[in-house]
Amino acid sequence: MSARPRGAPSADLAVLHPDSWTIHFWEAAKDHRLTSAHCDNCGAFRMPPTPFCPKCLSQETSWPTLSGDGTVYSFTIIRHAVIPQLAESVPYVLAMVDLDDAPGARVFTNIVECDPETVFVGQPVRVVWDDTSDEVTIPRFTPR
Amino acid sequence: MTLERDTAVVGIGATDYTRRGASYPQTPIELACKAIIAAAEDAGIDVRDVDGFAYYSGGFDTGLFAQTLGLKEIGFSASLTGGGNGAAGSVGLASAAVKDRQAKYVVSLMTLQQTPDSRLGAAFAAKSGPYSRAPTAEGDFVAPYGSVAPGHFFSMMFKRHMHLYGTTRDAMAEVCISQRENALNRPKAIRKDPITLDDYYAARMISDPLCLFDYTMESDGAVAVITTSADRAKDLRHPPAYVAGWAAGGDGRWGKGMSWMGMDDDLFPTAGAGQVAKQLYERTGIGPSDIDVALLYDHFSPMVLLQIEDYGFCPKGEVGAFVADGNIRFKGGSIPVNTHGGNLSEAYIIGMTHVMEGVEQVRGTAINQVDDCALALVTGGPSAMPLSGLLLSR
Numbered sequence: 001m002s003a004r005p006r007g008a009p010s011a012d013l014a015v016l017h018p019d020s021w022t023i024h025f026w027e028a029a030k031d032h033r034l035t036s037a038h039c040d041n042c043g044a045f046r047m048p049p050t051p052f053c054p055k056c057l058s059q060e061t062s063w064p065t066l067s068g069d070g071t072v073y074s075f076t077i078i079r080h081a082v083i084p085q086l087a088e089s090v091p092y093v094l095a096m097v098d099l100d101d102a103p104g105a106r107v108f109t110n111i112v113e114c115d116p117e118t119v120f121v122g123q124p125v126r127v128v129w130d131d132t133s134d135e136v137t138i139p140r141f142t143p144r
Numbered sequence: 145m146t147l148e149r150d151t152a153v154v155g156i157g158a159t160d161y162t163r164r165g166a167s168y169p170q171t172p173i174e175l176a177c178k179a180i181i182a183a184a185e186d187a188g189i190d191v192r193d194v195d196g197f198a199y200y201s202g203g204f205d206t207g208l209f210a211q212t213l214g215l216k217e218i219g220f221s222a223s224l225t226g227g228g229n230g231a232a233g234s235v236g237l238a239s240a241a242v243k244d245r246q247a248k249y250v251v252s253l254m255t256l257q258q259t260p261d262s263r264l265g266a267a268f269a270a271k272s273g274p275y276s277r278a279p280t281a282e283g284d285f286v287a288p289y290g291s292v293a294p295g296h297f298f299s300m301m302f303k304r305h306m307h308l309y310g311t312t313r314d315a316m317a318e319v320c321i322s323q324r325e326n327a328l329n330r331p332k333a334i335r336k337d338p339i340t341l342d343d344y345y346a347a348r349m350i351s352d353p354l355c356l357f358d359y360t361m362e363s364d365g366a367v368a369v370i371t372t373s374a375d376r377a378k379d380l381r382h383p384p385a386y387v388a389g390w391a392a393g394g395d396g397r398w399g400k401g402m403s404w405m406g407m408d409d410d411l412f413p414t415a416g417a418g419q420v421a422k423q424l425y426e427r428t429g430i431g432p433s434d435i436d437v438a439l440l441y442d443h444f445s446p447m448v449l450l451q452i453e454d455y456g457f458c459p460k461g462e463v464g465a466f467v468a469d470g471n472i473r474f475k476g477g478s479i480p481v482n483t484h485g486g487n488l489s490e491a492y493i494i495g496m497t498h499v500m501e502g503v504e505q506v507r508g509t510a511i512n513q514v515d516d517c518a519l520a521l522v523t524g525g526p527s528a529m530p531l532s533g534l535l536l537s538r
Contacts, residue, residue: 009290016288019281026284047406048285074307074412076299077352078290086290094291094351096300096405106406108289121307138288 005112005128008140009089014132021049024063029137032129035063036105045102068127070097070141073106077116093119097141113142145429147519147537151239152377152384155189155370156500157182161332161491164258167364176204176255177212179366187370188381189249194370196220196247198238200230200524200532201254201494209251219247224392226528228441231495233524233532236390238371248372254496255366286403295359295444297402297527299351302446305413306353309461311449313353317344318467319445319481320357320488326474327485330511334363335489358445360487367496369503385503388519388537389428392530395419401527414460415450415526417533424533425456432456435535436517437505438472438479439498441524442486448472451523452481455533474512483512498522499534506538 004011018026021037025048028035037049041058052059075095081087093111111119112128125141132138157179159167167175184191196219197206203223210218220241224230230237231254238250279287291297305311320339327333339357347355377384394401397408398416405412425431432455440451449463457479458466466472472481484490484501491497502520504510510517518538525531 009288013290013292014288015279016284017279017281018284022281022284048282074300074304076296076303076354078296078350079352080348080350082293082295086292089290092290094289094296094300104406108286108291108405110289121303132288140289 002131004132005130005140005142007092007112007114007116008110008130009092010085011132012085014136014138016136021051025049028063029129029139032137034066034068034099034127034139036066036099036102038062038064038102045099045105047105047107066099067101069100069144070125070127071100072111072119072121072123072125073098074121075111075119077119091116095119095141097125110140111142112140145434147386147388147428147430147535149374149386149388151242151371152374152386153235153369153371153499153503153536154377154380154382154384155183155187156503157184157186158367158497158500159365161334161363161365161493163334164362164364165260167257168259172255172257173208173212175257175364175366176253176368177209179253179255179368180209180213180251183251183368183370186381189370192216194249194251196238196241196250198234198241198250198252199223200234201227204253204255220250224530224532226530228443228494229525229528229531230392231441231524231532232499232522232534233390233392233530235369235371235387235499235534236392236532239387239390242371242373248376250371251368252371252499253366253368254494256493257364258362294402295351295354297405298444298446299354300405301402301413301450303353305446305450308413309464311464315449315464315467316354316358316445317341318472319442319448320344322473323442323482323486324489326483326512327489330485330490333485333490334361354444354446360443360492363491363493365491365493367493367500369496369499383507383538385506385536385538388535389424390532390534391420391423391427392532393420393423394529394531398529401529413450415447415454417451417454417523417526417531420531420533421455424535428535430519430535432479435479435519435521437483437502437514437520438481439484439502439520439522440481441495441498441526442482442488443492445488447526448481451526455521474514480514483510483514495524502534502536506536508538
């Protein structure tokens with residue numbers, strides 16, 4: 001395990017409850033590989049992973065390795081801890097990031113390793129890996 | 145216009161509203177029954193003639209109501225799915241039950257008591273305690289990022305609107321300031337200190353760009369309304385508030401809305417209510433210019449702004465200028481909004497106060513009465529499906 005990224009919220013929140021569709025994403029993350037559900041029938045991406053492609057209803061799904069590049073779609077700087085586990089985490093940047101090489105896949109994430117005040121909509125970012133425990137790795141993003 | 149006049153809201157009742165937890169040691173069922181009894185008295189019927197319940201946000205225990213109030217028979221009991229999104233639509237559900245002759249007097253209600261063990265605004269990440277929520281596979285893509293409460297989602301929705309259209313915090317401030325002004329003369333309102341623009345900008349930032357005033361409050365209380373047929377309504381105590389139209393649905397591309405955030409760019413910076421507005425307007429033949437007062441669900445101030453656009457009171461992207469011109473003010477506004485103070489300033493009973501205010505406005509008995517008010521729009525939501533809208537007419 002490497003040091004956690006600066007600006008990542010408490011590792012207490014990194015508890016996973018995968019089902020048979022989402023497990024592929026989290027297993028890839030553990031290998032520090034960013035993926036998205038990809039429909040093998042029509043090529044559409046979808047996140048989070050669901051049992052059917054909403055475009056063509058196919059269940060044929062693959063899990064390509066993505067570049068890890070993304071773009072900030074929107075964000076908020078959270079300054080108040082709504083639960084005690086976040087008391088030491090504020091302020092932190094919560095963001096929606098569009099994955100550049102998986103059109104249609106947008107993920108919740110944090111923008112880390114930077115001054116929260118410098119984050120902006122449209123900012124180019126790349127994935128960094130946060131090993132929150134021996135079992136769990138969470139993808140977060142940093143300006144590139 | 146093809147406004148329906150088959151059913152009407154004929155009774156409204158409410159308890160006092162208090163800050164979170166202060167309604168104890170009354171019980172939630174006690175609060176609810178007080179509101180139901182008050183609504184029956186307002187209508188001029190025997191409460192034991194209530195024979196139907198049309199709920200939202202999970203609903204309540206109809207059997208316990210029957211047992212507690214000594215109801216004679218039940219003909220209908222159902223709930224819309226989701227949460228506060230269904231507030232307005234629950235009256236539509238009641239209307240549908242009456243029209244289909246499943247029941248004669250159908251109650252829609254909300255009762256809320258937020259004790260230390262039971263509070264709203266559940267956090268996705270809390271494993272236990274007052275804000276805990278059951279974990280899910282979908283939630284794994286949300287909670288690990290410290291994205292644990294509704295305000296976090298709504299902040300990002302509005303941030304995108306600010307980015308696309310240049311909207312500023314001034315627009316949210318105008319919602320907070322105008323609604324607070326509407327609450328000042330209301331005896332039951334919880335928040336009655338005026339807010340200035342300076343106060344707004346001095347407030348603690350919670351989830352940038354949303355500050356303390358942009359969030360609703362945690363409160364206790366109960367509100368009930370009774371819907372019946374137009375024929376029965378004629379003989380009751382007050383002029384009927386006809387259910388002129390209602391819709392409960394949404395755009396399929398909205399999906400799980402704020403707890404997904406994958407919507408296309410034309411939908412993301414909205415309240416998700418555009419499809420419901422379209423359904424409502426197509427079914428009734430009315431347009432936004434026909435509406436005299438808008439009671440828009442306001443758990444967060446930006447969602448008032450986005451509903452103003454979704455319901456067509458101003459063009460998409462222009463709500464900042466629209467509210468800056470005073471258009472949502474009770475005094476002098478082109479479309480007075482939340483004349484009762486809303487969830488933000490009167491009390492947060494998950495949208496049922498908006499239904500009550502809509503009824504009072506078309507009766508002509510509201511505290512902040514809009515002149516010659518013929519048609520009131522009441523909304524529930526955003527964000528879960530189905531979003532809902534209700535038109536009440538005199």
